Amino acid sequence: MNVIVCLKQVPDTETQIKIAPDGKSIVTDDIKWVMNPYDEYGVEEALRLKEKFGGEVTVVSLGPKRVTESIRTALAMGADKGILISDDALEGSDSLATAKALAAAIKDLDYDLIFTGQRGVDDDMGVVGASLAEFLDVPQFSVIVKVEVAEDGKSVKAHRPVEGQVLVVESSLPALITTQKGLNEPRYATLPGIMKAKKKPFEEKTLADLGLDPAKVGEGGRKVKILELTPPPKRGEGKIIEGETPQEKAAELAKLLHEEAKVF
């Protein structure tokens, strides 16, 4: 079973994000970049399938050279090959252009399943997975918490939580799955894995290699334009409910919820 994992590099969720002077991007100096947490679930699930069925796990990413570090982390976890689509003309691409480039790199590979995160934790668009499935013309399951590949390796059942229930959907392979928290607990890279990561096959591809038109990607090719980024509003100060007894406090809380918060 050959599995492809699409991997995005995003700012560490603990990083303090600052909006750049242009008001449309963030300051990227001193940011610690990590693998998108949802993509980590994809790497883990791919490795489990490889352990069960054999085959290879290929990681495909798009972005500047620094993304190599995140690909190597996936290789250290146990993935077999890495591909980085890197081209200055891709700078500022929207989700659609990203999916197009990924599709161009993936279409000639031999694969049974593709995992993408259900969204990147940076801009939270959640569009690449669905677009990529469309460009590759494969069935797509989104926001999946359980993956069951049939013993013969020819079909897959995927579980999606829906309003407290679970929807189970089935498809033939190849297919694309977008991963949701709860799918698995990603493993740590092992020390031998880390030491071997650099020796694993790693390819860089440019737009020319993929036969893509630079005018249709990057900032100029955006169909979705970012108008403005604003920081979240400052959280107001909390309120401590005063009162001698629990009954008094509950009455005060009910009054405030009604009069101030107006929740009922």
Next chain:
Amino acid sequence: MNFDLTEEHKMIRDMCRSFSQEIIFPRAEEIERTGEYPYDIISQMAELGMMGIPISEQYGGSGGDWLGMHLCIEEISRGDPTFGALLDVTTSVVAQALAVFGTEDQKRKWLIPIAKGEEIGAFGLTEPDAGSDAASIRTRAILDGNEWVVNGTKQFVTNIGLDNASIIIIAAVTKKPVKGRGRISTFVVPKDSPGFVLGKRYEKIGWHGSATHEVIFDNCRIPEDNLLGDSAKGFAQHLSVLQTGRISIAAMAVGAAQACLDESLRYAGERVQFGKPILSFQAIQFKLADMSVAIELARNQYLKAAWLKDQGRKHSFEATVAKLFASEMLEKVASDAVQIHGGYGYMAEYPVSRYYRGAKVLQIVEGTSEVMRIILARELAQGTP
């Protein structure tokens, strides 16, 4: 000059940091309170390959370097320094001694399982009457036929109380004193040797998860081949291994101090007094700033010492500076961290109190601060740095 870590170093640091934050730190308070040895965490560390980072693949390690090992020790100690102590002893001291001085047979028998972390190593130098004065040890090893018969007691032995501790490397006197000094040699004593007695478990002021015991050799018989290294060179040849231990202590101190700073920053941002977070008061800010200075300098120093070691260059001065400075800065940093936390900092369940209780020992183990200063003065007199 290049201060960048390699990709591998960054991955080691990041992986160990995540493991430490997610697996070790949340359990540290419970381990400290119950004193139960955390076998599940130790076996996870072994599976990830942490005990064999600088040991070659041929002998069960990962083929990395000492800089990577010490990044690991720093990050692991940030969660709980007792795990750093475990790594220091089993890898920096025991695995290295076997890798450098062991025969092929000895490496196959003991190094491979220790580098894989399946077995844990211990080291015994200190005795009831021999601490800083290492030459005064009384443990004797006498050759009887094709076996050494060992008699004596070793104190404060880290790791030996663990169920999967397999061997202890000890220093013992093999020849009668000539001009007041006996020849000291080094031996590998498997825990299952006849006459090996695991003595009492020590009650310590901190580090309750660390398996520190006394060890008694009561006519303990080991094969003649268990002598480690060149008998003519005696114990002196092992000093290089102890230098690495000093780098490890420094990395542990930096990890613990970093945790004290992390906790203090968080607390100072949350704790409100006089209507403001205490982080807004200069008295607190200055403490935090000084903590960060001390940690930065100690970290740079241990990294330099580890780098020199990896280059195969002399590093006794740098390793000693790292050990002395880092262990002394930790006591101050941990004390300030408790001070910032006020009354809460004195409560056993607050992490800073755990780091504070565990700080002092780093000025004592693997050579006291006083011995470090003697070594440095000796190096200065020789014009070393």
